[in-house]
Amino acid sequence: MRHFKYSFLVTVAGLVAAFLWGGPAGLFIAAILGVLEISLSFDNAVVNASVLKDMDPKWQARFLTWGILIAVFGMRLVFPVAIVAIVADIGILEVTQMALNDPDAYSAHLLASHVDISAFGGMFLLMVFLSFLLDETKELHWWGLVEEKLAGIGKLESIEIVIALGVLWALQSFLPPEEKLDAMLAGISGVMLFVIVGSASGLFEVEETGEAVTHAAKRSGVMGFLYLEVLDASFSFDGVIGAFAISKDVIIIMLGLAIGAMFVRSITVYLVRKGTLSEYVFLEHGAHYAIGALALIMLASTKVHIPEVVTGLIGAAFIGLSLLSSIRYRNKH
Numbered sequence: 001m002r003h004f005k006y007s008f009l010v011t012v013a014g015l016v017a018a019f020l021w022g023g024p025a026g027l028f029i030a031a032i033l034g035v036l037e038i039s040l041s042f043d044n045a046v047v048n049a050s051v052l053k054d055m056d057p058k059w060q061a062r063f064l065t066w067g068i069l070i071a072v073f074g075m076r077l078v079f080p081v082a083i084v085a086i087v088a089d090i091g092i093l094e095v096t097q098m099a100l101n102d103p104d105a106y107s108a109h110l111l112a113s114h115v116d117i118s119a120f121g122g123m124f125l126l127m128v129f130l131s132f133l134l135d136e137t138k139e140l141h142w143w144g145l146v147e148e149k150l151a152g153i154g155k156l157e158s159i160e161i162v163i164a165l166g167v168l169w170a171l172q173s174f175l176p177p178e179e180k181l182d183a184m185l186a187g188i189s190g191v192m193l194f195v196i197v198g199s200a201s202g203l204f205e206v207e208e209t210g211e212a213v214t215h216a217a218k219r220s221g222v223m224g225f226l227y228l229e230v231l232d233a234s235f236s237f238d239g240v241i242g243a244f245a246i247s248k249d250v251i252i253i254m255l256g257l258a259i260g261a262m263f264v265r266s267i268t269v270y271l272v273r274k275g276t277l278s279e280y281v282f283l284e285h286g287a288h289y290a291i292g293a294l295a296l297i298m299l300a301s302t303k304v305h306i307p308e309v310v311t312g313l314i315g316a317a318f319i320g321l322s323l324l325s326s327i328r329y330r331n332k333h
Contacts, residue, residue, distance in 0.1 A: 037260020
């Protein structure tokens with residue numbers, strides 16, 4: 001439990017703040033967002049753990065202090081406000097003041113841009129899911145032969161982009177004429193963002209190429225820290241964007257994602273210190289299926305309303321099922 005003591009303190013503070021801001025509903029949504037952020041970012045924790053285990057305790061501690069400040073106050077707090085500012089074409093300071101002092105006006109701006117945000121976020125999340133599902137190098141398959149066959153499709157270069165754009169194209173037929181262009185541009189932007197983020201992360205993913213100098217630099221301290229921050233920024237996009245499918249209240253989003261981000265950091269350290277990363281082999285699968293479900297829900301929400309509770313519980317259900325499958329697999333093998 002000592003690995004999670006600060007996470008629990010942040011959780012209590014965050015939930016109290018959510019209750020004071022939004023009442024029982026705000027508290028519940030912040031809790032759901034925290035759980036969803038943990039589930040969607042579990043693959044982040046896995047990748048972080050694979051690097052963090054080679055770093056000395058000093059830099060591990062800095063990752064939990066400096067790193068959490070960047071993760072929470074940078075990507076989880078500033079980025080949601082920036083999304084609204086960009087989509088609504090309003091200054092960031094004005095959006096911040098609006099969210100704090102005039103939530104009705106803020107919600108009105110956000111509602112007016114709902115199709116853009118849902119198309120953008122849904123396509124980004126769909127790319128995250130398809131890139132995992134169609135990964136031909138994946139050796140372990142949660143759904144057995146079916147998933148193995150789907151992974152084989154990944155041999156076709158950039159097939160996930162083709163499929164995602166096909167889904168976006170199909171979505172156009174359900175939207176009114178005045179929204180089609182905005183949805184198309186926003187959706188393509190989501191795909192472009194994923195490609196850019198993935199390419200930027202790829203610049204650092206050289207550990208398996210045998211480049212000893214770069215590998216040593218990653219382990220030495222500062223380079224390892226920067227590497228982890230780039231990865232965290234890349235993975236955090238899905239949680240930040242996906243949060244808009246749960247709530248339109250930026251304050252509740254901030255509090256919920258801050259709780260989740262803190263727990264992701266604690267889980268990373270726990271996986272390293274306890275060496276239990278390989279025991280629950282399907283958790284990463286469950287997290288990606290949760291991402292895929294959330295992507296489809298966001299895209300569908302451009303046309304129909306889907307209750308926020310349903311969105312959160314679907315993600316939790318995938319994580320729970322993958323945990324049970326992992327336990328069964330461990331016991332069997």
